Amino acid sequence: MVITRKVEFSASHVCRVPSWSDDQNRTTFGEASHPHGHGHNYAVEVSVEGAPDPITGMVIDLKDLKQILEEEIVAPMDHRFLNYEVKPFDTVVPTAENVAHEIWRRLDTRLQGGAARLHRVRLYETADLYVDVTEVGDAT
Numbered sequence: 670m671v672i673t674r675k676v677e678f679s680a681s682h683v684c685r686v687p688s689w690s691d692d693q694n695r696t697t698f699g700e701a702s703h704p705h706g707h708g709h710n711y712a713v714e715v716s717v718e719g720a721p722d723p724i725t726g727m728v729i730d731l732k733d734l735k736q737i738l739e740e741e742i743v744a745p746m747d748h749r750f751l752n753y754e755v756k757p758f759d760t761v762v763p764t765a766e767n768v769a770h771e772i773w774r775r776l777d778t779r780l781q782g783g784a785a786r787l788h789r790v791r792l793y794e795t796a797d798l799y800v801d802v803t804e805v806g807d808a809t
């Protein structure tokens with residue numbers, strides 16, 4: 670069984686490779702390469718998979734999941750400039766793909782050893798663009 674919780678955060682980013690020229694960055698990333706950055710209202714759907722506990726009927730304690738999402742996503746990323754304030758985006762281009770992968774990595778680490786495991790991270794960068802990560806290898 671798969672259960673999904675959604676959280677939202679707002680953050681700024683710049684998509685550019687520091688070692689490239691402005692022209693090369695503009696050709697590759699378009700307006701998203703502008704050095705002053707721009708913001709998104711990100712939404713993340715986190716799906717966790719497991720068998721419901723026979724007594725509680727729960728795949729995972731949703732209070733625990735909410736706390737983990739707060740600590741790993743909202744607290745470190747909300748109202749931040751990802752490139753300058755959130756690792757590893759000082760060295761990794763914070764595309765939707767890479768942000769989704771980083772969220773997967775953080776949550777997968779936190780859920781290790783529990784009864785439920787991470788099934789999917791879906792990151793919406795805009796209403797009409799989202800990225801799914803379903804296993805660690807997806808974005809590496």
Ligand SMILES: [Zn+2]
Nearest residue numbers: 682701707709
């Ligand atoms: Zn953007």
